[in-house]
Amino acid sequence: MSTRDLFTFRNRHFTVGVGVIAGMLIVTIVAGFIVLPFAQPWVQFANVWDAICSAAGVPQRAATVTAPEQTRRLSEVVLTSRTLSRPSQEAIGRGATLAQRCAICHGPTGISRADSPNLAGQYAAVIYKELHDFRSGARTNAVMSPFAVNLTDQEIADISNYYAYLPRLPAYHPTPQLPKPNIVIYGAPMRGIAPCGACHGSLDNKTGSPWLEGQSEVYLKAQLQAFAAGERRNDISQQMRNIARAMTPQEIEQAAAYYASQPPDVVKAVD
Amino acid sequence: MLVNRKLILAHFWLAFAVFGLALTLGAWQMFIRSPIGTWLSNPELYYRSLTAHGTVMGYVFPTLVAMSFGYAISESALEQRLVGVRWAWAGFWLIVAGSIMAVIPIALGRASVLYTFYPPLIGNVFYYLGVVLVVVGSWIWVALMSVNLRVWRKAHPGAPVPLAMFANVAGSYLWAWTAVGAALELLLQIIPVAAGLKATIDAGLARVFFSWTLHAIVYFWLMPTYIAYYTIVPRAIGGRVYSDSMARISFILFLVVAMPIGMHHTFADPQVGAGFKFIHSAFTALVALPTLLTVFTICASVEIAARLRGGCGMFGWIRALPWDNPMMLALAFSFVMLGFGGAGGLINMSYQLDASIHNTQWITGHFHLIFGGAIVIMYFAIAYDLWPHLTGRELIDVRLIRTQLWLWFVGMIVTTFPWHWVGILGMPRRMAYFDFGDPAIAPQALSVTLSAIGGFILLASGIMFIVILARGMRAPQVDAGPYRFALAVHQPATVPVALNTHALWVALMIALTLTNYGYPILTLALSEGTSVPAVYVGAQ
Ligand code: HEM
């Protein structure tokens, strides 16, 4: 009883086993690659080879359709796990120098007194993305856009790392802490709204989403309204526009007021 | 001749301990997303639990059961001391280490990627390394099963390999080869990204690799159950196996056609050509054959037992069966669940019907009925049957055993029938929260509540199972005698070489994998621009 007796056409089990399997395979190949493709009257194949390639899933260039003209710029930021990793002390120092021109609105310690966002301790990826978007025009703002146009990639990375490095201080104008509104803790699943914290840092942070605790109420409300109205559109795949559009005006008020009243220490740390 | 009882018991106990934990998580999941639970407000916790539940139930628990049962079969069917006991312990400790290594990042929320890995989602690298260790530990078992059979063959040239061992080794080869798909995905694609060496991943290719594993792993889970059908049940109820060759052919067919059909899990995937989807679904239809053969053979074997006990008439013999015997009960429950689950499976494998239940709760309902129901209930039966031989003590609580099996059966039906139903209504799976206050899904609240109640019945049954086994460790001592397997009506004196060895069928299994997977994997691997940036769990 050796493999020599097994793998030979004299062995009936071998012949039948291999024959049946090979037969099955051939029948299914003919059916799947030739018969069935042609059985679809709504698809046209030039010849049999064309049908076979299609059924095999050979990658094919789509017919030359030009992409629709984009009327407004979209966010083009690309961030990999290496873009902002482990900044050097010099990089942070360069960022600090560059950030002096931001202090007039965003505060010398990164805490704003002018209803501009607080940047101290903000996630580096967030600042990186917004500066890129201001520079490319995907996000526009009369004050910010001119500051951003002349920044180089390196400068943007340095500024981002500098602000991420600063300690998160309590906001300049803290109000008494408000209870959590439903829209913040539960979201509204039936309207496709996840809890805010699922991206914005108190439960989990999705890359590019800022933490919001202690930001200016006026600023938060204005941004939500801009998303809802489609005036701000640098959110990739409309992530925020879809949510803001589905929020009621009261929910926007509640969420903005709630976040403005929170200290930033509940936010997930950067690792 | 069960010599290495400690080894076998260690595997069983580890299996049932992790099973108990994962079962508790499962019941909690069911509860927390039902109308009777209150919303967690943190979906991340649900996905942690889901990852732990799926990883344990899919990878750790059934693998350990197959291993312990395999060692027991090797020693008792071959009547030969296990060769390579040290290696077996090494495999055991690898699984312990791997499980701990995987569970820590899950518990910390660093690996909430679910047991199917879901690239481009990427979790902590130790989660994947832990899974790899579990698989490597089980590969040691595969090697040992093969070595032990070879040693036995040397001593018994030309003799028919006992059916239990023949099937056991077939199962181990199936596992060795099916695990290669996920291993390639982990080693070539996911782990380099998780370790920070790469930042992008070809998610489509990863899904194809995973489908290589995902179908045949189901048959690996099924193997101990089928071995028990053929080699334990007839003996336990006083009958004989209707046909030894039919049994061998069934196991061979599983080996050959369970493997090259996994793309029925990618019906909805754009990166796989329709022709390959068709071939895989045609072969999927073929895999029903060994199950039908098994159902036929086992029903015939059971009928033999009934007639030996004086049963007569066309169906009258059914009453003559030993219904108070836990093994009889387990088999009947298992078959009923297999029947319903199999009918559901026909829907899943049909391209057009699948579109209506793809990614809905129907799928989870389906695999719980087949896997958690039909398969796991036989795991219980195997443990009950082996326990006195492993501990040298009697399991006295036969009534408790019967209650436990009944509860598992009833619990599984109560859990999974409504689960299927809400799937048909379109309820998606793997969601942490449903707002049943909304009129659009309010009508599903009742079904989901029923499932949650079923979940608690299952939990109660699972606890009873562990209590029965634990009490069995302290019961009065008995001499259970040698562990025996069922004999066939015509016990074979010689078996044709093709039905006594695995080489031909393993070769066909590998050949079919190459024909059915080779081209899709190669084109995806060689195409440019198919990778996407990884999404790191919990990363900034
Ligand atoms: C032996 C018994 C069981 C086995 C083998 C088992 C296996 C599995 C597996 C493999 C998954 C997939 C995880 C994933 O989708 O990532 C899963 C999911 C799940 N299991 Fe179990 N399970 C068992 C018992 C239970 C019990 C008793 C319950 C409670 C009723 C339960 C509830 C769930 C739930 C709720 C899910 C998640 C479904 C979803 O959200 O997609 N399981 N189970």
Ligand SMILES: [Cu+2]
């Ligand atoms: Cu499958």
